[in-house]
Amino acid sequence: MPTQDLTDIRTFLTEKVIKNYSGIFDKPTTDRLAVIRHEKVSRPVIYIGTGTCGVISGALSTLERVQKYVSENNLKADIIEVGCNGFCSAEPLLDVQLPGKTRLCFRNVTEDRAEDVLNSVFHHTLQNDLTLGQYKQPGLEEWPNVPMLEQIPWFNLQTRHILKNAGIISPVSIEEYIAGGGYKSLYKTVLNYPADKICEIIEQSELKGRAGGGFPTGRKWKIALDTAGDQKYMICNADESDPGAFMDRAIIESDPHRIIEGLSIAAYAIGASQAIIFVRSDYENSLNILETAIRQAKEYGLLGEDIFGSGFNLSISVRQGAGAFVCGEETALISSLEGQRGLPRSKPPYPAEKGIWGHPTVINNVETLANIPGILENGPAWFKAMGTKSSKGTKLFSLAGKAVNTGFIEVPMGITFSSIINNIAGGVKDGKALKAVQLGGPSGVCIPPADLDTPLDFEALSGIGAKLGSGGLIILDEKTCMVNLAKYFIDFLQNESCGKCIPCREGTKKMLDILEGITRRPKEETTHETLERFKGVVQLESLANVICDTSLCGLGQNAPNPVLSSLKWFREEFEEHIFDRRCAAGVCHDLRTFYIDVEHCNGCNICQKKCPENAIVGSPKMPHFIIESKCTGCGICFDVCKFSAIYFK
């Protein structure tokens, strides 16, 4: 856009939108906003989701193909890159909006399908298998026989406030964000309210920290506000390192200005003029988007000195995390920001009193901050109206694992896990049975199906011994071995333990040793190791309790959760591994013993040739046989058999 237009649009958005607090616009303004938001288009617009999930699925190739299509067909069409709408398993997502018609959303539009999809739109011959749905846009002509997007199972149980813009607007367009009501809350905040009033509003809304701890956000801010200090720091923790959780990345990639607005309001509320966004370094895309968004906000005068003439100054810097899970813990994050090893510190003192370089510091995670503009815009009562008695508002989850549909979702507090799994996620993939739901990242718990009617609520969850955690929700099917999964998590945690306190450093290592002993091949075990294994098993639970009880930070205190929760709900599976030396799921390779089904074996000889241990005997064309004492359980025979004649117990 030419500079003149940019200045013009900036003035328009600042004066007419941000500063118009009523939200009531005259006709020309409404029209112009609809144009900025691409709700009214004069020529076709094609949107492609190029968030990380899209890119992994091949969205960049799709984008290239679309660009080629447009130029080959001499189309006058705009192509806009957007984030992800949450339905990651449907990536690459491609939306098309034709003038006068509602916007359509297509799923899994890989490079090879792009042309067909675009043809179908431009020729009005929609193929239903790839059509996800159409947006609800009053005043525009609807496509016949296309479901409303908000009514398809993935979306119909969601309440999307934080994700309002996700996948819809361009993340690098501050104009679209403002045109949708953005930065109004910041304006209202800095001009109308003293800092303590903001803390009070947030406290009234009963918003609790979304990183797992569940501490009331407003109270945390108030503590920092009330602590004397010439410099205070507001930090946004986007160092999301739970394996299997990616909501923070998703919000940043889809709607970065929401974070910046939330962060700015928080900084104002605690009296900080410095804010830092701490982003995981692997999230290159997020880093770039944030840098761009901050630059735009500065150009709009939303950051910097004397914002809106209120006297409030704020500068935001972006810092890359260097890759350590423990830095999700706030005091470790502070150590890391100070340029040290990311070691947690003893609390109290809490960061809100004594944080980075000893200054009062508030650390909130991305989701918590993303809630702030909405609360300021609609009031605490609006927020409180959502959810349950002890938990208000909505919660983001990243749904992953063995579900039909996966991605990230925003649901109201109080919804049951079973409705998330059955409706939103569409049940378990490949018709398998559900075994458990893993909640809250590596130090979370596995909830068995029987407890899935528990509502999503801080209190109800702790009632069944679970914690909400940061919002990873992983669906496990019957083929999952709970012992193996616990081992995986403990392995992760012992590797990510900072190494400072003994129980976490040594204890998690010992727990891993014990679990490895349980899953180690019995034949290769020495007498000494057998003794060790039994000793270990006896100690596992008490060791786990001591680690919980004595560790310095949350990582250690929660590290034994995967083992404790699995022992609680899946004890028989542990016993089967320990005493019967069997893994029913067949995941623990060392515990498998292979057999040949004489009915199916036609004596093709392949397994015999491939067996590295010469453990298979048999004449050609005759059923073969595995010598159990020679078999090491490597599973090569199983993999090479074309007749499914080999099975294991």
Add this chain to the structure above:
Amino acid sequence: MLLTIEINEQQVSAKRGETILTVLNRIGVKVPTLCYLSSLSPTGACRMCVVEVEGLPHLVPACSHQVEEWMQIHTHSPRVLKARKNIVELLLANHPDDCLYCDRNGTCELQGLSEELQIRERKYISRQKPVQIDKACPSIQRDPAKCVLCGRCSRVCKEIIGVAAIDSVGRGSNTRIGTSYNRGLNFNACVKCGQCIIACPTGALTERKSLPQVIEALGDPGLYPVVQFSPTVPAAIAEEFGLKSNKDILNLLRYALKRIGFRQSFDISLASDINLTEEAAIFLERLQGNKNLPMFTSCCPAWVRYIDIFHPQFSPKLSPVKSPQQIMGTLIKKYITSSAGIKPEKVFVVSVMPCTAKKAEAEYDSEGIRPVDAVITVRELVRLIGLLGIDFDKLEPEPNDTAFNMSSSSGRLFGISGGHLEGLMRSINFLSTGQDLNPGKINELRGLKPRKEAKIRINKIPLNVIAVSGLANAIELMDEIENGRDNIHIVEVMACVNGCINGGGMKIGSDEKNLKARMKALYDADEEEMVKVAHKNPVLTELYEKFLSKPNSPGNQEILWKGNSKSQEL
């Protein structure tokens, strides 16, 4: 502000801001600690001192958790005891089972904890990767296998010494105390002060042993073994063997050394007198020319190494005179024994020091005939005495049999921070006025404060002098000087806090009481001694006539100045 808390069902008053541990120590409830050292910032890393506080979900570390009104604390509940025991068991899982062969057998804190918590079997077994012992340094040896990662060594090295030569490396169960790129301790910023050894609860850090070499020399009929000892040694030996630290102890020590097999024993203080005589002359020359001021003392090798590595631009300010240890070695080999007709190469000089850095100092001053052949720490001497079955209770004091044990009390004051400076002020005054400094005792330079400043008028010139101990404190002073402070004339630096009485070669687990006793022994000796100024030492007159040239003359520079020594590895 006072508040009331409840400890093991007893009401106790405490001050706001105090840690639980402080209160427990005051009321005499003992909880075990491992990573805690009162001189360092608490980290709450080892979790040994955890206690149960009612209402809190987890156990909290007493060392770093502050008291709050009406806290109800249980220090030895079953839950707490189980946790502590489990933590030690976890540490033992990785610890080599070689207590019998360990340097710290009997003084190991892990052993102590294991006994205290009644651990009677190895509960967890883990296979440890073999690790290499770092033997690169002539002073300090590191055995990572025995490290419990309490971080005391690295905190001492950073907070007290200020060089951070060792630090945590890696993460999780792969964390080690190590050096950059795993290069040995000799190839980094380590100043070899040995404070890490004192801080280490286990045998992970020890001095490099010179005892085997000494024992071999003692048994070699072709050698003439002699010993020289630092003025801090008699008091340290008295403390170790439960003897009264009075005049007799010196003679008892002499007798013990003779029984060990040393043909002669010398108090290094004589060399300190020479050092003072030379330095006084050098200082007056510098003062007159107003160059290379402030003059830095150079008797502490850890300090000298620090300047070499971090502030080479300050090297010219260092006094060029060798340390008393090296001067004494030279004196023994080149004058005392050779006057008696013994060839220098036959003489084997052993030096007993409260210091580990002296080992490296002797090692690197080895051009030609090295002045000192082996340096043993006080700890090593104690072992040697034990090994040779010497019973102090039955020893008779051995009267001094050589003139070369005559020294002024100034020379002996080198053992404590401020003492060298005090002696130097007396000598400078005597040299420039021919009079005794009045008063001779400089109170501002005495005591256990880490930085002591005095303003002393000599020959009508006011001199500002500072004695600073603990290298980190010296580093602060260096920053001041670098930032323009220019009103100081002499700076005495000792790397260890309070100087050699708290050296890295002293007893493990010394407390303030020990330090005060060692200090008192030196000050008492000064009170009792008639000759208080180095210049008045009659032996020096002989030495300067027969062996040395005039103070600060080219002839003396050859023998007494540094610069001929091999440059230290970096």
Add this chain to the structure above:
Amino acid sequence: MDQIFEKYSLKKPENLIPILQEIQEKKGYLTDEIIEKVSVHLGIPTNRIYGVATFYDQFRFRRKGQYHIQVCRGTSCYLCSSSSYLKEIEKLLKVQAGSVTKDKKFSLETVNCMGGCSQSPVIRINSTYYHHLSVADLSRIIRTLREKSE
């Protein structure tokens, strides 16, 4: 490197990690000479810098291969047997995760999570992502890359 030092000209310890990150971005890995220089620039002892660098996963002390293979080990990928993919790659390249092949062509490492949990298992080679691969695809891809580099 001087440019980076100029950008972070202040002797503040908090600049340590950004400086190391930018140097690694440019040079690919950290050597002891680099740490020495950073130590002089910031006035932080080399051991501390080494201690910080070894704490974080991001920093590497060896050169990457021409093709840098990252295997995601996130929970979702793990459930989709990313470990057998890893084993397969280790077998194909004859190296363990965390090391470089002898011919310096490939380096292999595991990462905690790439955030592509719906596309599990995910593998990344340089900047290209691969998802939903079969074991046969893997050996084909590696073969192609190997041929391409020759």
